[in-house]
Amino acid sequence: MYTLILHSKKSDIAMQMADLLGVGFEQKVSHFRFQVEWKVDIVALRTKFEVDINYLPVFDFAQAGLFVSDMDSTLINIECIDEIADFANLKPQVAGITERAMQGELDFNASLIERVSLLRGLGVSVLNRVYEERLQVNEGGEALVQFFKKRAVKTAVVSGGFTYFTHRLAHDIGLDHDRANTLAIVDDKLTGEVKGEIINATAKAEFVAELCQQYQLSLSQVIVAGDGANDLEMMAVAGLSVAYHAKPAVIKKADIVINHGGLDKIVDLFNG
Secondary structure (H helix, E strand, C coil), X not given: CEEEEECCCCHHHHHHHHHHHCCCCEECCCCEEEEECCCCCHHHHHHHHCCCEEXXXXXXXHHCCXXXXXXXXXXXXXXXXXXXXXXXXXXXXXXXXXXXXXXXXXXXXXXXXXXXXCCCCCECHHHHHHHHHCCCECCCHHHHHXXXXXXXXXXXXXXXXXXXXXXXXXXXXXXXEXXXXXEEEEXXXXXXXXXXXXXCHHHHHHHHHHHHHHXXXXXXXXXXXXXXXXXXXXXXXXXXXXXXXXXXXXXXXXXXXXXXXXXXXXXXXXXX
């Protein structure tokens, strides 16, 4: 027996699904659940109804101890480096490299070094403008963090972006930890270089393992959310992986796929 979750409050969609599957359903506060005896074509269902639908995964939600999210285009609405580049009139060039890196077409380290080099000479005030004027937490993000806080689940953001943004974001929405790349700055200007270790896919997975060790958790107790190829390694080691408005390569490998709703759709998995 399998449990299908319809991440929607729309009863008309639930009834159409029930008719199509030939089963009944149970209405929850924020979603509907269906019990089916066979694996249905979930991709076809998602396409037909244009809504998020997932199987309830094999995961002990009562034992969840850590939630780790990618930042750019997952927890927040932008790719910070692309918006910084906009102030140098280089957004199309940088965004093109970012997109290819997130699709897994480029080596992440090399692509980051190339993109950061194009930012040389920009004043650090640009970083504040990006944060204040363009960065927004994605729908349901803050509600999800508060949900985890009430359950004593630790929360973290890890990014191939920059500490300037992860530090402020973690402070503003109450995350327990953050990790990202550090931009080198001299005389209040970006030097076009990254200081220290680059936070790539492997470093992200290592960060998850480090937090598990700190809190004496097993990897099976971790939920990880991401959208790009740089998130695949940490998603692979986690007990539960969530693809949020993600690239095709990430959707294929994730346990849970959210393409339409907000991050708080993750809460549906707990509220059985």
